[in-house]
Amino acid sequence: MIQTWSLQDGRQSLVLAAEREHLPEVIYWGPRLPDGEDLDVLARAHQMDVTGGMLDQNPELSICPEATRTFPGQPGMILRAGDGTPLLPKFCFEKATKEENSLTLSYRDQSNTLTYRAHFAINPTSHMITARAEIESGAPVHLHWLSAPVFPAPQNSDDVIDFSGRWCGEFQMNRTPWSAGMRYRENRTGRTGHEHFPGLIVPCHGATNTRGHAYGFHYGWSGGHRMIAEELPDGRRQIQFGDAARIEHTPQCKFTSAPLYAMFSDDGINGCAVSFQRHLRDEIVQFPHPDQPRPVHYNCWEAVYFNHNLPELKEIADRAATLGAERFVLDDGWFGNRDDDTRALSDWEVDRRKYPDGLDPLIEHVHGLGMSFGIWFEPEMINPDSDIHRAHPDWALGGEDQILGRQQKALNMALPDVQDFLFDRISAVLSAHEIDYIKWDHNRVLPMPDAAQTRGSYALIDRLRAAFAHVEIESCASGGGRIDFGILERTQRVWLSDSNDALERLRIQHNAAIFLPSVVTGSHVGPRHCHTSGRVIDIRMRAWVAAQRHMGFEMDPRELTDDEAEVLTRTTKWWKDNRNWMARADILRLDSADPSVIAEQQLSETGDHFVVFAGVADTSRQIAPRPLRLTRLSPDVMYRVDLVNRDDAPALSRGAPALKSSPLELSGQYLMNHGLMLPWQFPLHMWVIEGTKI
Numbered sequence: 001m002i003q004t005w006s007l008q009d010g011r012q013s014l015v016l017a018a019e020r021e022h023l024p025e026v027i028y029w030g031p032r033l034p035d036g037e038d039l040d041v042l043a044r045a046h047q048m049d050v051t052g053g054m055l056d057q058n059p060e061l062s063i064c065p066e067a068t069r070t071f072p073g074q075p076g077m078i079l080r081a082g083d084g085t086p087l088l089p090k091f092c093f094e095k096a097t098k099e100e101n102s103l104t105l106s107y108r109d110q111s112n113t114l115t116y117r118a119h120f121a122i123n124p125t126s127h128m129i130t131a132r133a134e135i136e137s138g139a140p141v142h143l144h145w146l147s148a149p150v151f152p153a154p155q156n157s158d159d160v161i162d163f164s165g166r167w168c169g170e171f172q173m174n175r176t177p178w179s180a181g182m183r184y185r186e187n188r189t190g191r192t193g194h195e196h197f198p199g200l201i202v203p204c205h206g207a208t209n210t211r212g213h214a215y216g217f218h219y220g221w222s223g224g225h226r227m228i229a230e231e232l233p234d235g236r237r238q239i240q241f242g243d244a245a246r247i248e249h250t251p252q253c254k255f256t257s258a259p260l261y262a263m264f265s266d267d268g269i270n271g272c273a274v275s276f277q278r279h280l281r282d283e284i285v286q287f288p289h290p291d292q293p294r295p296v297h298y299n300c301w302e303a304v305y306f307n308h309n310l311p312e313l314k315e316i317a318d319r320a321a322t323l324g325a326e327r328f329v330l331d332d333g334w335f336g337n338r339d340d341d342t343r344a345l346s347d348w349e350v351d352r353r354k355y356p357d358g359l360d361p362l363i364e365h366v367h368g369l370g371m372s373f374g375i376w377f378e379p380e381m382i383n384p385d386s387d388i389h390r391a392h393p394d395w396a397l398g399g400e401d402q403i404l405g406r407q408q409k410a411l412n413m414a415l416p417d418v419q420d421f422l423f424d425r426i427s428a429v430l431s432a433h434e435i436d437y438i439k440w441d442h443n444r445v446l447p448m449p450d451a452a453q454t455r456g457s458y459a460l461i462d463r464l465r466a467a468f469a470h471v472e473i474e475s476c477a478s479g480g481g482r483i484d485f486g487i488l489e490r491t492q493r494v495w496l497s498d499s500n501d502a503l504e505r506l507r508i509q510h511n512a513a514i515f516l517p518s519v520v521t522g523s524h525v526g527p528r529h530c531h532t533s534g535r536v537i538d539i540r541m542r543a544w545v546a547a548q549r550h551m552g553f554e555m556d557p558r559e560l561t562d563d564e565a566e567v568l569t570r571t572t573k574w575w576k577d578n579r580n581w582m583a584r585a586d587i588l589r590l591d592s593a594d595p596s597v598i599a600e601q602q603l604s605e606t607g608d609h610f611v612v613f614a615g616v617a618d619t620s621r622q623i624a625p626r627p628l629r630l631t632r633l634s635p636d637v638m639y640r641v642d643l644v645n646r647d648d649a650p651a652l653s654r655g656a657p658a659l660k661s662s663p664l665e666l667s668g669q670y671l672m673n674h675g676l677m678l679p680w681q682f683p684l685h686m687w688v689i690e691g692t693k694i
């Protein structure tokens with residue numbers, strides 16, 4: 001007997017089939033099948049042959065491969081009984097609940113009183129499949145590993161792309177060729193981390209940003225994940241994602257995986273990117289005021305660091321407002337005796353030495369300039385040199401002799417007292433002032449990974465959001481150390497990186513766009529002389545790179561020359577004029593024929609309008625620019641294409657490419673297949689091109 005189930009949208013079909021009572025396997029996942037396809041026949045057609053040196057039948061690559069069924073790869077679950085005895089479940093079908101766009105399957109293991117449930121949902125608009133696994137037990141058990149429902153990976157794929165990084169260098173893409181055995185990533189830092197963004201792209205042969213078949217995965221959890229991309233001896237491939245192993249420290253009766261987000265794309269990596277961007281923006285992030293445009297930020301960190309001085313901050317606020325800022329964010333240094341990063345974390349009370357009359361004079365000044373006010377917290381952290389640590393040394397997570405990170409420890413977020421304390425202190429600041437934004441930081445890894453810590457952080461944020469629904473939260477962790485769809489269920493912006501170096505930012509943004517829409521991705525214009533890289537980058541490049549995402553400034557505006565201030569004001573105005581349609585645009589990574597050009601196209605929801613940002617990241621090998629091919633336009637439609645910043649052409653651009661002097665009318669076909677001829681440009685500069693359907 002074969003049982004089958006399917007989920008589909010306009011683009012893809014996902015078909016599961018189970019033999020007898022066994023757990024099902026995904027037998028098809030790809031372009032949408034015709035309506036009449038007989039799924040039983042499909043299940044039989046899916047059978048692999050058996051030859052010498054193999055078992056007499058091929059064990060299923062099920063949604064939770066079981067060690068008890070001679071599965072030749074990594075199992076989907078590892079459990080032990082309360083006394084430590086390994087449990088080796090063998091699940092049998094219990095029931096299936098199928099609705100139009102969702103499927104829940106339940107399986108029982110009688111001898112161990114275990115129930116396994118897999119839940120799948122498909123969103124026909126974003127083409128996102130969301131899958132979760134759950135295990136329930138009659139008696140408390142220890143969980144070592146639970147994969148979200150396991151997906152097969154295509155065999156016509158040469159490699160997998162996953163993401164690593166570091167402070168000031170997030171979202172680095174790694175390609176690993178498939179071969180027998182596995183690519184195993186495990187993040188044991190206790191937070192999402194710069195090092196291990198929980199995402200994976202599996203491109204099929206020949207897929208690029210704009211073409212071909214590709215599969216995308218993201219695990220929505222902030223406590224550290226484990227990923228397995230494994231090729232079995234018989235050639236089949238499996239993808240597993242779950243919480244990092246052994247991060248549940250107590251036996252429990254129920255465990256749930258975080259959601260695994262997955263999709264098939266028939267138009268390259270961009271098809272995955274657009275699904276992730278839209279799904280995150282429209283289904284996951286909850287903006288307190290969805291109808292209000294994203295305000296231009298000013299953040300004072302790189303201007304003053306811990307040196308807070310009211311007259312100076314007011315002067316900075318004045319200048320920021322003149323440049324076009326609409327929200328002023330007071331960063332680290334306003335509380336306790338926080339004169340540097342060695343002390344005072346957890347002492348969340350205004351420093352009366354720096355603010356003798358409290359925060360009101362600054363907040364009123366900022367409001368008077370028409371800006372809203374945001375403030376920095378790092379709630380999960382404590383310095384040993386703080387009043388709270390002296391009063392409650394037992395609130396810190398980890399041993400006395402642990403290695404500190406930025407001179408700080410993490411608080412034990414599983415303790416109700418810690419949660420109440422943080423709720424009270426943060427609420428006191430939010431209730432006493434008109435504050436509508438928190439930059440929520442998390443600057444160190446945990447002493448050891450612990451799922452209870454992540455659940456504690458989530459609970460605190462949820463509680464604060466319920467009490468202060470108008471407050472928006474930015475997730476920061478030394479830049480991009482806590483970016484994932486789990487934290488973004490409860491926050492609205494990410495501080496993508498501490499690198500305000502426009503060159504580095506260009507690449508980080510380009511790669512992060514595979515997962516993140518513009519509206520949540522913070523990007524600031526940094527100082528002329530970059531504090532984290534030492535590079536000196538022209539204001540034009542710095543301003544345009546910030547204008548690619550949710551724009552802000554983070555330098556001391558008093559350093560700006562008149563020319564720099566003028567360029568920044570103009571670019572900010574451009575951003576404000578365009579932010580409404582850009583907030584709903586798809587960010588499409590272009591297949592640049594010149595590896596030194598990092599280019600993207602933001603295409604409006606209606607397809608009527610686009611902007612291309614072509615960043616010259618390095619000196620090209622060839623002497624003249626290569627044509628830049630656009631994507632997802634209508635081939636037969638004419639577009640009016642114009643260079644927004646033609647004045648930026650340097651004297652060394654001596655020729656006369658038409659775009660240099662006037663707008664052009666070109667067909668989608670030409671733009672997508674020949675591409676735009678841009679003027680020559682220095683490295684560390686950016687061309688910006690706008691296009692409108694005629």
Ligand code: GLA
Nearest residue numbers: 301331332476477478479498
């Ligand atoms: C982290 C953040 C920075 C800044 C500092 C303040 O490093 O990433 O943006 O807020 O903390 O200490």
